[in-house]
Amino acid sequence: MRVIMAGEITTVVARLCREVNVTLGEDVLRALAEAREQEESPRGRDVLEKLLTNAALARAEGLPLCQDTGVAVVFLEVGQEVHIVGDLEAAVNEGVRRGYSEGYLRKSVVRHPLDRVNTGDNTPAVIHCRIVPGDRLKITVAPKGAGSENMSALRMLKPADGVEGVKRFVLEVVEKAGPNACPPLVVGVGIGGTMEKAALLAKEALLRPLGSRSDDPLVAALEAELLAAINRSGIGPLGLGGRVTALAVHVEVYPCHIASLPVAVNLNCHAARHRSAVLPDGIWRLIGSAADRKGKNDVSEEKHKSLGEKT
């Protein structure tokens, strides 16, 4: 059994919040650079050039990439042999509070969706917790801006709609979003499960390294087909016309009811932000790009940069 003090979790969450909003992942930077090479429209190329300059500038000056530093979505994978001393959710929220204050990040959360008074510290986070085998704790912070979140959608299709229905829905969501979701997009698609499961799958799909393909050949083919179709739309970078409308399409699937075909599409803007840390062997480690959450608990820590913080 491993004992983790809640205060350690706060420290790490605060650090992840600060870093993830300032430093774009290598996979996203690579995808944007490739997009700049592929883009044919001058306006699209200009946009991609500016986005790369923005990323370099944010990193150099310690400024957020985007003023919308999002609602903090926090994924926790808690090993069943981990004992946490203190209140886990309170520790995460304290980390968000500190990270957003110390990092000069925008406080974008209102206390109630209807009376809309800002909480002033970007809490509470949206926390998804999963119990997994083992004795490690993995924390992923994925701030989500509203521009792309607002254009996301879910539909309960009929099984008869099949894969064609899924494709039509995904393309409809991307088409409707147009410039609003800040393309080039990362498109997360969740198919199957129940209504809430599909939505969560779509969000988890956004955590995969850009350019990774599903292990399931049927799903991998769908990802490739959707990416090609989206990039034929002509929407282009920031919706100003061009070839590169999405950097990646990631699809996650789950078994579902004989009568159901839920599909959720979670759009992410070009600033696809997520950062993780794991606690194995008493050392917090940073993961530049969260590994596929599905059944890959043995994230190979060796290739990830150490936070250098002994616990």
Add this chain to the structure above:
Amino acid sequence: MNSLRITTHLTDAVIESLRAGQGVLISGRLLTARDAAHKRMVEALGRGEELLVNLRGQVIYYVGPSPAPPGKVIGAAGPTTSGRMDPYTIPLLAQGLKGMIGKGYRSPEVVAALAKYKAVYFVTYGGAGALLSRAVKAVRVLAYADLGPEAVHEFIVEDFPALVANDIYGGSVYQRESAEKVRMIGIE
């Protein structure tokens, strides 16, 4: 791309010269406002009150900046989605507002009102908040300070880059070939 340098206030002559797709570099004064400030302004007008900030000839930038770190005048300051301000926009145009800067589509009602009130809608680089903050040279809060990032600020900008998205002649930078949309939906 050849950008045209323009200065606020926006005169009718400048607005008449602008066409969708024209790149501009804006200098002078911008007001900032987004959802909550728009709601307050329109509610104040509904009660017959005068606005705390005179909108005549002004340009509103739809932005909620991140806080200024030490040594900077502002944090990241990129555009938010303009469409959310559509329900509040026409009463502000009626107050003399001449320009708006944001990202994304406007409603057909707002697009039509641009011609009526002789105003222009610009878009700028969505998600490039760090880059755009460089064009902001001075900042002060003018109204609704309690709204934090949603307060009405005055930005003094130099060569703030933008693109005319909707002009007074019905032109739009977002018009795409409908054939492309059909091709997209009709995938095999």
